[in-house]
Amino acid sequence: MVEPAHLSLHVPEPAVRPGGEPDFSNVKIAKAGAVPRPPVEAAAEDIRDLAYSIIRVLNRDGEAVGPWAGLLTDDELRTGLRHMMTLRAFDSRMLMAQRQGKTSFYMQHLGEEAVSCAFRKALKKGDMNFPTYRQAGLLIADHYPMVEMMNQIFSNEADPLRGRQLPIMYSSKDHGFFTISGNLATQYVQAVGWAMASAIKNDSRIAAAWIGDGSTAESDFHSALVFASTYRAPVVLNVVNNQWAISTFQGIARGGSGTFAARGLGFGIPALRVDGNDYLAVYAVACWAAERARRNLGPTLVEYVTYRVGAHSTSDDPSAYRPKTESEAWPLGDPVLRLKKHLIVRGAWSEERHVQAEAEITDEVITAQRQAEEHGTLHAGGKPSVRDIFEGVYAEMPPHLRRQRQQAGY
Numbered sequence: 423m424v425e426p427a428h429l430s431l432h433v434p435e436p437a438v439r440p441g442g443e444p445d446f447s448n449v450k451i452a453k454a455g456a457v458p459r460p461p462v463e464a465a466a467e468d469i470r471d472l473a474y475s476i477i478r479v480l481n482r483d484g485e486a487v488g489p490w491a492g493l494l495t496d497d498e499l500r501t502g503l504r505h506m507m508t509l510r511a512f513d514s515r516m517l518m519a520q521r522q523g524k525t526s527f528y529m530q531h532l533g534e535e536a537v538s539c540a541f542r543k544a545l546k547k548g549d550m551n552f553p554t555y556r557q558a559g560l561l562i563a564d565h566y567p568m569v570e571m572m573n574q575i576f577s578n579e580a581d582p583l584r585g586r587q588l589p590i591m592y593s594s595k596d597h598g599f600f601t602i603s604g605n606l607a608t609q610y611v612q613a614v615g616w617a618m619a620s621a622i623k624n625d626s627r628i629a630a631a632w633i634g635d636g637s638t639a640e641s642d643f644h645s646a647l648v649f650a651s652t653y654r655a656p657v658v659l660n661v662v663n664n665q666w667a668i669s670t671f672q673g674i675a676r677g678g679s680g681t682f683a684a685r686g687l688g689f690g691i692p693a694l695r696v697d698g699n700d701y702l703a704v705y706a707v708a709c710w711a712a713e714r715a716r717r718n719l720g721p722t723l724v725e726y727v728t729y730r731v732g733a734h735s736t737s738d739d740p741s742a743y744r745p746k747t748e749s750e751a752w753p754l755g756d757p758v759l760r761l762k763k764h765l766i767v768r769g770a771w772s773e774e775r776h777v778q779a780e781a782e783i784t785d786e787v788i789t790a791q792r793q794a795e796e797h798g799t800l801h802a803g804g805k806p807s808v809r810d811i812f813e814g815v816y817a818e819m820p821p822h823l824r825r826q827r828q829q830a831g832y
């Protein structure tokens with residue numbers, strides 16, 4: 423008779439902890455240009471490999487190579503670079519503003535700028551994103567005014583959300599940016615529902631769902647995949663794998679095996695994995711997935727392989743759980759520097775132009791901040807009225823809320 427085993431749980435552990443040598447040997451990186459570009463009609467089972475590889479366009483020398491290259495002009499690439507640089511400058515000013523007590527909280531995108539900036543370019547007016555808190559590039563790249571974003575961050579008298587949201591949880595219907603939900607993964611089911619509604623109405627608008635690696639462990643992620651695949655909803659299902667969920671490494675949500683993209687295969691959803699630090703690759707894959715949705719071919723799951731260089735938020739200190747030098751060891755590099763190098767190799771950019779652009783962008787951000795601060799910051803100047811708590815939820819305020827508003831003296 424075989425002795426029964428002493429049962430134990432498997433708890434995935436990150437390869438290294440603080441004090442150790444960073445190690446990304448587990449991230450298998452395909453050569454730029456090596457992954458094929460299938461027709462958008464391809465069935466999920468025929469392109470399984472794409473859920474396990476990494477689609478890349480920019481090689482080490484800064485050249486754009488392979489079947490996913492060649493979609494963007496010099497001008498478009500320069501604009502893309504500017505969007506990413508703007509997001510980075512915006513982040514650094516707002517991080518400073520938080521340290522100065524002008525807002526209670528901030529979350530930055532450092533290292534992940536290409537994902538949301540390049541994705542936005544694949545969408546059309548009227549399409550709707552259901553973002554998390556790390557996709558402000560969707561707004562920047564759609565020219566949503568930075569002043570509005572800062573007003574929201576400062577919860578001042580001009581805050582479009584009237585102080586009712588956590589700083590950075592923007593909302594703009596006009597810019598295809600659904601109100602951010604702090605309850606993670608809820609936005610995934612909402613995106614699929616919105617996409618289904620668009621199809622039911624025979625509309626042409628598509629939706630984009632956003633989630634981080636850690637949040638894919640939520641049941642909402644899986645429910646969304648059931649509905650998206652069953653009804654072939656016109657939605658792009660984005661997973662931003664930045665290796666960390668606050669202090670939890672991505673291996674926990676992933677179950678220590680497979681990839682996040684491969685989650686789509688079990689649902690029959692075509693799934694691709696892309697270099698999230700490669701602006702050209704992100705754009706090419708986003709276009710591929712958006713075209714599938716637009717042509718009524720159904721959902722696509724896209725995993726962006728990237729790295730969260732900064733802290734999770736201003737309330738976090740990553741040195742407690744990962745080596746300080748880990749971001750330097752990240753093998754996919756910096757999205758801004760990689761696009762800059764590519765533009766220089768193309769003969770469409772130079773070090774001088776880059777320095778000049780950096781100075782212009784810093785000026786733009788500082789000007790916007792000055793304008794926003796005229797409307798107040800967390801502890802100074804104008805604030806939204808308490809009356810606003812009661813507004814904006816119902817088209818017509820129900821009697822009990824009207825009573826409560828009166829009781830509050832507004």
Ligand SMILES: Cc1ncc(C[n+]2csc(CCOP(=O)(O)OP(=O)(O)O)c2C)c(N)n1
Pocket residue numbers: 556604605606607633634635636637638640662664666667668730734
């Ligand atoms: C339903 C829910 N559970 C937990 C939290 C707390 N929380 C906020 S951010 C976060 C980590 C999310 O990590 P990931 O999904 O990888 O996104 P990232 O921050 O890396 O962009 C957690 C657990 C939350 N906001 N909502």
Ligand SMILES: [Mg+2]
Pocket residue numbers: 634635636662663664665666667668
């Ligand atoms: Mg994460």
